Amino acid sequence: YEREDGKPARQRLLVVANRLPVSAVRKGEDSWSLEISAGGLVSALLGVKEFEARWIGWAGVNVVDEVGQKSLTEALAEKRCIPVFLTEKIVHQYYNGYCNNILWPLFHYLGLPQEDRLATTRGFQSQFDSYQEANQMFADVVNKIYEEGDIVWCHDYHLMFLPQCLKKFNKKMKVGWFLHTPFPSSEIHRTLPSRSELLRAVLAADLVGFHTYDYARHFVSACTRILGLEATPEGVETPPEGAENQGKLTRVAAFPIGIDSDRFIRALDLPKVQGHIKDLQDRFKGRKVMLGVDRLDMIKGIPQKLLAFEKFLEENDGWRDKVVLLQIAVPTRTDVPEYQKLTSQVHEIVGRINGRFGSLTAVPIHHLDRTLDFQALCALYAVTDVALVTSLRDGMNLVSYEFVACQEKKKGVLILSEFAGAAQSLGAGALLVNPWNITEVAKAISKALNMKSPEREKRHRHNFHHVTTHTAQEWAETFVSELNDTVVEAQLRTKQ
Numbered sequence: 438y439e440r441e442d443g444k445p446a447r448q449r450l451l452v453v454a455n456r457l458p459v460s461a462v463r464k465g466e467d468s469w470s471l472e473i474s475a476g477g478l479v480s481a482l483l484g485v486k487e488f489e490a491r492w493i494g495w496a497g498v499n500v501v502d503e504v505g506q507k508s509l510t511e512a513l514a515e516k517r518c519i520p521v522f523l524t525e526k527i528v529h530q531y532y533n534g535y536c537n538n539i540l541w542p543l544f545h546y547l548g549l550p551q552e553d554r555l556a557t558t559r560g561f562q563s564q565f566d567s568y569q570e571a572n573q574m575f576a577d578v579v580n581k582i583y584e585e586g587d588i589v590w591c592h593d594y595h596l597m598f599l600p601q602c603l604k605k606f607n608k609k610m611k612v613g614w615f616l617h618t619p620f621p622s623s624e625i626h627r628t629l630p631s632r633s634e635l636l637r638a639v640l641a642a643d644l645v646g647f648h649t650y651d652y653a654r655h656f657v658s659a660c661t662r663i664l665g666l667e668a669t670p671e672g673v674e675t676p677p678e679g680a681e682n683q684g685k686l687t688r689v690a691a692f693p694i695g696i697d698s699d700r701f702i703r704a705l706d707l708p709k710v711q712g713h714i715k716d717l718q719d720r721f722k723g724r725k726v727m728l729g730v731d732r733l734d735m736i737k738g739i740p741q742k743l744l745a746f747e748k749f750l751e752e753n754d755g756w757r758d759k760v761v762l763l764q765i766a767v768p769t770r771t772d773v774p775e776y777q778k779l780t781s782q783v784h785e786i787v788g789r790i791n792g793r794f795g796s797l798t799a800v801p802i803h804h805l806d807r808t809l810d811f812q813a814l815c816a817l818y819a820v821t822d823v824a825l826v827t828s829l830r831d832g833m834n835l836v837s838y839e840f841v842a843c844q845e846k847k848k849g850v851l852i853l854s855e856f857a858g859a860a861q862s863l864g865a866g867a868l869l870v871n872p873w874n875i876t877e878v879a880k881a882i883s884k885a886l887n888m889k890s891p892e893r894e895k896r897h898r899h900n901f902h903h904v905t906t907h908t909a910q911e912w913a914e915t916f917v918s919e920l921n922d923t924v925v926e927a928q929l930r931t932k933q
């Protein structure tokens with residue numbers, strides 16, 4: 438790479454994810470309003486200074502006309518984003534269907550949606566075809582902009598076919614793939630009709646990453662048991678297939694994600710956040726604040742959390758007017774019936790508990806079906822005494838990290854599901870629970886609310902140290918530099 442001034446430019450990192458970090462809304466025939474969504478992945482990659490990132494993904498809108506596609510492409514180029522245009526049918530079959538209705542529940546050990554089981558089984562093949570087709574559409578965009586020396590980092594369960602599509606186009610492309618969800622036990626993966634095709638497609642990557650060692654181990658077991666391949670301490674070996682094929686080692690490893698902890702810590706000093714904190718403290722004076730922040734998804738175990746809180750209130754009447762649970766739940770995938778059912782279920786439980794334990798002036802649960810802006814979220818984390826993360830399964834869970842980052846003053850307690858990836862990093866500081874056991878969770882709530890300061894301090898120290906030293910930036914840097922090295926290694930193996 439050479440810049441115009443003759444100096445070498447930074448190596449390009451092509452980040453491919455289902456969604457771009459930008460949402461596009463059409464304002465006119467050729468004008469667009471773009472809103473950046475500053476998620477964890479965006480801030481993680483902003484910190485990776487030695488590479489120049491380009492984003493490739495779907496902008497969240499279906500644009501079929503040429504004028505629209507051209508103008509959106511130009512508008513996004515300013516944000517270093519390159520759109521993939523999917524058709525409505527593909528979005529329905531690939532995204533709503535195969536990704537969210539099949540892979541998402543299966544990877545979180547929830548099986549297929551009960552009522553849809555047969556319909557899903559019948560519709561499986563066409564959804565899988567669309568999934569492959571969609572992955573090829575992402576690959577076509579990457580292939581078009583790829584230049585020698587670029588590194589390609591594919592993200593998540595939406596794009597398991599992408600590494601194979603890319604390597605078919607250019608064997609020398611450096612390709613990494615990272616999964617943000619758990620990878621389930623090989624016994625679960627075995628039930629997927631397309632189990633082998635998906636594994637083989639991922640193995641085309643040079644480096645395959647997971648949040649925890651357990652997920653990596655499950656993936657390797659799936660490859661050995663289902664595909665009959667050899668596992669080595671570094672990953673999975675694929676034997677040569679044809680005369681011209683060299684065989685291949687795919688590195689498999691754990692890269693636990695983190696957050697941009699400084700961003701949260703710094704935000705707490707902002708006057709606006711201080712103002713929110715003061716308002717919240719006044720509002721809930723004399724009561725301990727418990728907090729849940731989740732996408733409204735079945736993996737987050739929100740009904741289980743509410744039932745545990747109900748049990749706690751039943752058994753501890755002295756606490757009834759001294760504690761409040763703030764549950765902030767962002768609606769997602771609102772067009773999927775299973776998610777609509779979950780919303781009604783949650784509303785029903787909240788209504789019941791508030792009816793049972795509320796008074797004319799106060800209710801035990803404040804439930805909000807919406808997203809909060811960053812500053813309001815930081816303030817909430819800061820005033821919380823006990824955070825409740827009860828995911829039934831969760832790749833990592835960043836909410837637990839964000840809560841810890843905002844607790845330097847208060848040193849509140851984190852109750853954390855043992856089925857969240859975060860349990861492996863924050864387990865020593867948190868109270869770990871099995872979210873299915875509401876008696877155990879109710880006891881943990883009582884323990885957390887009654888915990889004395891020295892123990893809270895000790896637990897918080899451990900977690901705070903972890904969250905501030907294992908950041909998103911470090912996560913991205915480690916993955917990308919290992920991907921770079923892995924390919925060099927693979928080339929050496931080929932030459933020998």
Ligand code: ADQ
Binds near residue numbers: 617
């Ligand atoms: P998610 O399932 O979305 O991510 P999580 O890791 O907790 O779960 O991240 C959610 C993000 O959304 C957090 O940054 C949080 O602040 C924000 N958020 C949630 N509810 C909100 C609300 N009501 N208002 C405002 N913001 C809200 C997936 C996997 C996780 C994995 C991440 C990253 O499911 O297991 O940790 O990717 O790899």
